[in-house]
Amino acid sequence: MLEPRDGIPPVIADEAALAEVIAAFAAGTGPVAVDAERASGYRYGQRAYLVQLRREGAGTALIDPVACPDLSGLGEALSGTEWVLHAATQDLPCLREIGMVPTRLFDTELAGRLAGFPRVGLGAMVENVLGFVLEKGHSAVDWSTRPLPEPWLRYAALDVELLVDLRDALEKELDRQGKLEWARQEFDAIASAPPPEPRKEPWRRTSGMHKVRRRRQMAVVRELWLTRDRIAQRRDVSPGKVLSDAAIVEAALAMPADTRALAALNGFGQRVSRRQLEQWQAAVDRARALSESRLPQPGQPVTGPPPPRAWADKDPAAAARLQAAKAGVTGLAEQLNMPQENLITPDTVRRVCWEPPAVITPDSVAAALTSHGARPWQVELVTPVLTEALTTSASG
Numbered sequence: 001m002l003e004p005r006d007g008i009p010p011v012i013a014d015e016a017a018l019a020e021v022i023a024a025f026a027a028g029t030g031p032v033a034v035d036a037e038r039a040s041g042y043r044y045g046q047r048a049y050l051v052q053l054r055r056e057g058a059g060t061a062l063i064d065p066v067a068c069p070d071l072s073g074l075g076e077a078l079s080g081t082e083w084v085l086h087a088a089t090q091d092l093p094c095l096r097e098i099g100m101v102p103t104r105l106f107d108t109e110l111a112g113r114l115a116g117f118p119r120v121g122l123g124a125m126v127e128n129v130l131g132f133v134l135e136k137g138h139s140a141v142d143w144s145t146r147p148l149p150e151p152w153l154r155y156a157a158l159d160v161e162l163l164v165d166l167r168d169a170l171e172k173e174l175d176r177q178g179k180l181e182w183a184r185q186e187f188d189a190i191a192s193a194p195p196p197e198p199r200k201e202p203w204r205r206t207s208g209m210h211k212v213r214r215r216r217q218m219a220v221v222r223e224l225w226l227t228r229d230r231i232a233q234r235r236d237v238s239p240g241k242v243l244s245d246a247a248i249v250e251a252a253l254a255m256p257a258d259t260r261a262l263a264a265l266n267g268f269g270q271r272v273s274r275r276q277l278e279q280w281q282a283a284v285d286r287a288r289a290l291s292e293s294r295l296p297q298p299g300q301p302v303t304g305p306p307p308p309r310a311w312a313d314k315d316p317a318a319a320a321r322l323q324a325a326k327a328g329v330t331g332l333a334e335q336l337n338m339p340q341e342n343l344i345t346p347d348t349v350r351r352v353c354w355e356p357p358a359v360i361t362p363d364s365v366a367a368a369l370t371s372h373g374a375r376p377w378q379v380e381l382v383t384p385v386l387t388e389a390l391t392t393s394a395s396g
Helices: 015-027 072-077 088-097 108-114 122-130 150-161 163-176 180-192 215-235 245-254 259-263 274-289 308-314 316-336 346-354 362-371 376-395
Strands: 029-038 048-056 059-063 082-085 104-107
Touching: 015 048, 015 059, 015 072, 029 088, 029 150, 029 163, 048 088, 048 150, 048 163, 059 150, 082 088, 082 163, 088 180, 104 108, 104 180, 108 122, 108 163, 108 180, 122 163, 150 163, 163 180, 180 376, 215 245, 215 274, 259 274, 308 316, 316 346, 316 376, 346 362, 346 376, 362 376
Parallel strands: 029 082, 082 104
Antiparallel strands: 029 048, 048 059
């Protein structure tokens, strides 16, 4: 499919045109296909730079959320309507920022996982299920570019062109496999989930952080990361374009004494100006000057069980429970033809195995699974497997 059926619609970039789109989509029928394009790797944050919608009776709309930053009127007009998204959890945060929050949704990627498709990208799903090949060449472009080139807009319109058709076909397939109710519970859980909490100490996720062992070096990573983040936010560019993670880790390991030593490190030479070198060196110096009490602790505060590799030493009985549980869950997932992480999250299995109920019964295991957020369909399927694993590992 090379062209949208109705051609490429004009980009909506003013309030009058937006009001017309809202009226048209409110009057449309059936589910609404929704997608958003971000400028990951180019701009700071994960904001939307284009929103695409399609609905029976309304056609396709391409909306510029930079020119129209408040789409809450459109969100309200579509309240109660089922939204069809592909990989919904990726797009929902940036849609929420502009006032678009679904009350009901259908996630075609998740539906594909539950139905057992080996490849669940939108292009692969449309080809396997509907027999159309979508041109997917512009997914990683800089969507903050203005004006947006016509080939990009064609690609964006095609992304929602067949989404409702894909939804209908997947609904039939899930129903045929007896999995439709499971999918509905998953979609409801996504739609009703609160926004994720901001990460505590996000600097700890710097790529290559595992090489940094000393607390003083960790402080250098933290200071450089925070400095980079402020600059990236101010300039509205991706932090990686300001300074790479590899350069941050290199500076932390080397602890350069001055800008000359810093400039000799990978990532700080050549095109880095004297002023920039001074601000990075100032960050290193701040970390160097910190008192012991203000240095970061070696690990993040751990909530929940330790990493599984440590279980054999810390609690051999728990390690045996986990091994038996993993084998049972893997077997069941293969039987149901779905990824095991969609059958039950590995974290939930670990938590139940680390701190199992005092008395192992199907009811107590079901209650434990529910307390960790498992959906009713998951509890029903996984309880017998986990009950057996916890019982046999205890008697073994």
